[in-house]
Amino acid sequence: MANRHSRFFYGAAGVCVSSLAIALGACASAPATQKADETVPVESAVATDVAKAETVETVEVSAKEKLPGSYKDVQFPEFQYVAPHPKDYRVEIASGIVGYIVSDRSLPLVDFTVYFDESDVPSSLKDEAASSMVGSMLRRGGGGGITPHALDDSLEFISAGLSSSVGTFSSMFDINCLSKDFPGMMNMARQVLTAPAFDGEQLEIIKANYVTAYDRRYDTPAKVLSALKSKVNYAPNARLWDANAEEYKAVTPADVKRLAEGVYSSKKIIFALSGDVDKDSAIVALKEFFANWKVDSAKVARPKPEPLTFLNKPGIYVVDKDITQANISMNQPFVKRPHADYYPAAVASFILGGGSFTSRLMNRVRSDEGLAYSVYSSVGNDYRDTAMTTIALQTKVESVDFAMKLIFEEVEKLAKEGPTEEELAQAKKSLIESLPSLFDSPSSTAIIFAKGELLGKSFDHYLDYVKEINAVTPEQVKAMVAKYFDRSKMTVSIVAPVAKLESIKPFTVVPLDSLEFRN
Structure with missing residues (x-):
């Protein structure tokens, strides 16, 4: 699209030419020593413009000759896509700690996700409610001397995000922020997540959310269908346990703290770092980050996840x-x-x-x-x-x-x-x-x-x-x-x-x- 300040006129050959383009062309071809008050003869200028217009017209006619007569005749090359290869982005930070760095300097944003290869399955039904809240409380409960409200305010002030979750087979946390704030966010994440506080007020909010979700678990036919499908296909398994409203209400900070022991302590860590980062500098920063990541293992070994099995009752x-x-x-x-x-x-x-x-x-x-x-x-x-x-x-x-x-x-x-x-x-x-x-x-x-x-x-x-x-x-x-x-x-x-x-x-x-x- 032409610049909005461009002006168009039709040359002798009837071809629309941008005055801005001609002006730029004239500037480019003008002798460096030409004085401001010197002028080009009129006959010479007209001849030059006509020659340029004829050249443009010739190119356009030539291009038109190569165009297909109908959109049906347009031929496209066969689609051949080669996916990026993991080895091109993979780095090893230390024994057991590997990851992928995908640099993109187009925007001043960074995404950093860290996965810990560790399982989380409750050993008894009574622990299911508290176990399901551990992932949220690691972030929501504050930690490392930072209160939940101070943590929220700090993140909001710099438009950054910090989230945490604990799953059946792995735990993870995620940072997204402006690149200038990334070093500070790494320090904050380490401070909060390695010494979580499990604030009581925040736990009450999370409990209320779980109770509401439980009360609405069958609100829609789709939710009922999902529950029915699981019930008639799978044999009983601790991974499928459902806590009820009373069990959610009974959860205490001590329960969550006990079940959070050992989370983020795995020695097998895989991370994903992307955005406005320099790969070499990032490796140096990550080595320091993980060297200072200290979380003790759980005192009591957790049960390993059992594979889901089928009832096989068509x-x-x-x-x-x-x-x-x-x-x-x-x-x-x-x-x-x-x-x-x-x-x-x-x-x-x-x-x-x-x-x-x-x-x-x-x-x-x-x-x-x-x-x-x-x-x-x-x-x-x-x-x-x-x-x-x-x-x-x-x-x-x-x-x-x-x-x-x-x-x-x-x-x-x-x-x-x-x-x-x-x-x-x-x-x-x-x-x-x-x-x-x-x-x-x-x-x-x-x-x-x-x-x-x-x-x-x-x-x-x-x-x-x-x-x-x-x-x-x-x-x-x-x-x-x-x-x-x-x-x-x-x-x-x-x-x-x-x-x-x-x-x-x-x-x-x-x-x-x-x-x-x-x-």
């Missing part, structure tokens, strides 16, 4: 709820990654229901029959546990039987006949072209590499991804659909009015108050 399970739209989820045990079936199943699921309006389920159930706004399939991507395959939809209660019939017709058809060449090519193309979105920012790139190492992914994981997707055959698609979307092995979870589901009997009615895991 059938239809219903929670009675007076709604007009039935919420449905069909699930079957899948695989734990890495596994040879994952990539072929991912392609198969894309064709079946994962590809939005290009998928068979969307075309048949929504476009052709108008039975659902959304219907989709997916395959779980889990490196810790055996995942599940899913077919899910919402439809009118009166249409449940017909919608399920159409879905399994499409499943059986794809398992028997396989995909068309066009479907298979489109699925591969879409899955591969989604890869760049994983690396759309320096922060995303650093974090995905850090999480990948935490899970044990190979350094060539994203290069292998493209090869594996491209290698999928029609026969593999047929086999994966038949194997992992098998109606006889699926649990079908439905939230809907029981009285209107006579056509899909037999089914098991699951009381709403029995959905929690308490053993």
